Amino acid sequence: MRRTILSVLAVCLGVLLAAGMEPTAVQAKTRYVTIGTGGITGVYYPTGGAISKIINKKRKEYGIRCTVESTGGSVFNVNAVMSGDLEFGIVQSDRQYQAWKGLAEWKEKGPQKELRAVFSIHPESVTLVAAEDAGIKTIEDLRGKRVNIGNPGSGQRQNSIDALEAAGIDYRKDIIAEQVKAAEAPGLLQDGRIDAFFYTVGHPSGAIKEATAGRRKVRIVPLTTIDALLAKYPYYAPATIPIKFYPGAVNTQDVPTFGVKATFVTSAKVPDDVLYAITKEVFENFDRFKRLHPAYEVLTKKGMLQGLSAPIHPGAMRYYREAGLMK
Numbered sequence: 001m002r003r004t005i006l007s008v009l010a011v012c013l014g015v016l017l018a019a020g021m022e023p024t025a026v027q028a029k030t031r032y033v034t035i036g037t038g039g040i041t042g043v044y045y046p047t048g049g050a051i052s053k054i055i056n057k058k059r060k061e062y063g064i065r066c067t068v069e070s071t072g073g074s075v076f077n078v079n080a081v082m083s084g085d086l087e088f089g090i091v092q093s094d095r096q097y098q099a100w101k102g103l104a105e106w107k108e109k110g111p112q113k114e115l116r117a118v119f120s121i122h123p124e125s126v127t128l129v130a131a132e133d134a135g136i137k138t139i140e141d142l143r144g145k146r147v148n149i150g151n152p153g154s155g156q157r158q159n160s161i162d163a164l165e166a167a168g169i170d171y172r173k174d175i176i177a178e179q180v181k182a183a184e185a186p187g188l189l190q191d192g193r194i195d196a197f198f199y200t201v202g203h204p205s206g207a208i209k210e211a212t213a214g215r216r217k218v219r220i221v222p223l224t225t226i227d228a229l230l231a232k233y234p235y236y237a238p239a240t241i242p243i244k245f246y247p248g249a250v251n252t253q254d255v256p257t258f259g260v261k262a263t264f265v266t267s268a269k270v271p272d273d274v275l276y277a278i279t280k281e282v283f284e285n286f287d288r289f290k291r292l293h294p295a296y297e298v299l300t301k302k303g304m305l306q307g308l309s310a311p312i313h314p315g316a317m318r319y320y321r322e323a324g325l326m327k
Helices: 002-018 023-029 044-056 074-083 093-101 155-166 182-190 206-212 227-232 272-284 286-290 314-322
Strands: 031-036 064-069 088-092 115-131 146-148 176-178 196-201 218-221 237-241 255-267
Touching: 031 044, 031 074, 044 064, 044 088, 044 255, 044 272, 044 286, 064 272, 074 088, 074 093, 074 115, 074 255, 088 093, 088 115, 093 115, 093 255, 115 155, 115 182, 115 206, 115 237, 115 272, 115 314, 146 182, 155 196, 155 227, 155 255, 182 196, 182 206, 196 206, 206 218, 272 286, 272 314
Parallel strands: 031 064, 031 088, 146 176, 146 196
Antiparallel strands: 088 255, 115 196, 115 218, 115 255, 237 255
């Protein structure tokens, strides 16, 4: 019996060696990392998948095997990265800021000082849509108008208030503020029950297409008085809305605005060489990455370093310095 077992083991070892594999060495070299994303129907999940595919093509070179997990989104991803259940997560830039500072959901836990930024991804733009017959061409023209700022508890509501305050407008006194969900706003605008609405969203957006495709002509209003806003809140970054997505709007040029970004984060505990490899492959496959989703058309390499609040991981920073993207 013992001789039979040894013979079987010898045959198995011979097969592995013939295939050019040495079992313990392969096991030791391969490191597994997981990216936390969001729901499978959102943009986060295919983004994680694209990053994973890029890395796995170089598995033999780097010894890294990357997988993707659908999760509850930003807050879950931050907490899972901090606990070590995930190596990476996709997180809104304002959530990254709040976690790093110990705000919002992290107020009791305190600042998440092990959180590290890697890069930003697509912008989620603060979008102001206004009826053309209401005479709204700038944010200042909202005074006295009926404007949906978003339902209580929504992320976009605070974005709307920040935009208004940056323009010197008090939403409690200077406008008639509606507080309905973003999905309801296009219909209200077309029915004449509101004059304008804010929506923080990636583009192209079905809701904005709906708003711009009705009988009532609408304009996407530029948000340009934002310098003080960007200085005050580091999780905001400049953004541009490509008007080609909305042929029904009266605009003829792309619309400048600001917004948050989807960001790629990790933990300080993840090894530098893993971060270097992932960052290098994403940036050196930049054009391929951009083709993943229409929302990525406005991406630039420089823009992918904006909207970050936590310190950049040293492994990622090594690549940025080598590539001349940062000093």
